[in-house]
Amino acid sequence: MRRFATGVAIVTTSLDGRIHGFTVNAFAGVSASPPTVLICVNRIATAHPLIAASQRFCVNVLALDQRRLAERFAGGEPRSRFEGVPYRIGPSGSPILEGTLAHVDCRVTEELTASTHTIFLGHVLDAGSRDAPPLGYFNREYRDFALRPDQDPLRQPRDDDA
Numbered sequence: 553m554r555r556f557a558t559g560v561a562i563v564t565t566s567l568d569g570r571i572h573g574f575t576v577n578a579f580a581g582v583s584a585s586p587p588t589v590l591i592c593v594n595r596i597a598t599a600h601p602l603i604a605a606s607q608r609f610c611v612n613v614l615a616l617d618q619r620r621l622a623e624r625f626a627g628g629e630p631r632s633r634f635e636g637v638p639y640r641i642g643p644s645g646s647p648i649l650e651g652t653l654a655h656v657d658c659r660v661t662e663e664l665t666a667s668t669h670t671i672f673l674g675h676v677l678d679a680g681s682r683d684a685p686p687l688g689y690f691n692r693e694y695r696d697f698a699l700r701p702d703q704d705p706l707r708q709p710r711d712d713d714a
């Protein structure tokens with residue numbers, strides 16, 4: 553799996569006024585109609601019982617300049633992770649972090665037990681995005697995958713190019 557290049561996101565949730573967030577890369581789109589995504593959450597994660605009880609989560613896709621946030625939300629004391637991090641509360645009640653590339657705010661529609669993890673399927677309540685380079689993850693390292701489009705030999709010109 554370490555040879556599979558991914559983005560990095562912080563999944564947030566809230567339960568009874570307590571907010572929580574943690575770093576993930578097991579995030580995928582499932583269907584466009586109905587708009588559905590999935591996340592895989594370790595059952596020993598603090599986040600697991602919170603998402604299971606609230607039935608809500610928001611996936612915050614990180615920009616290249618948010619590596620420190622990815623590191624902070626991947627360990628340590630959960631209560632201090634949001635210190636100094638601007639956010640607003642989304643329709644699901646979960647924090648939507650500022651400065652990200654995109655957010656996908658969800659209500660849980662299904663939970664599938666899969667070995668040590670639970671796959672949470674989420675119906676998208678709200679989503680947004682902006683243009684900026686993504687934070688990448690490959691071979692257990694944070695990476696900059698962002699070649700300028702005009703330098704990328706793989707890329708075909710698109711109609712919506714600026």
Ligand SMILES: Cc1cc2nc3c(=O)[nH]c(=O)nc-3n(C[C@H](O)[C@H](O)[C@H](O)COP(=O)(O)O)c2cc1C
Nearest residue numbers: 574575576577578592593594597598599626627630
């Ligand atoms: C790049 C990266 C991706 C990760 N992806 C996941 C993931 O998809 N699911 C998961 O349960 N944990 C994942 N983790 C581990 C959690 O971020 C970590 O265990 C975290 O401390 C869990 O937080 P919590 O126990 O406070 O909820 C990932 C860690 C890193 C660094």
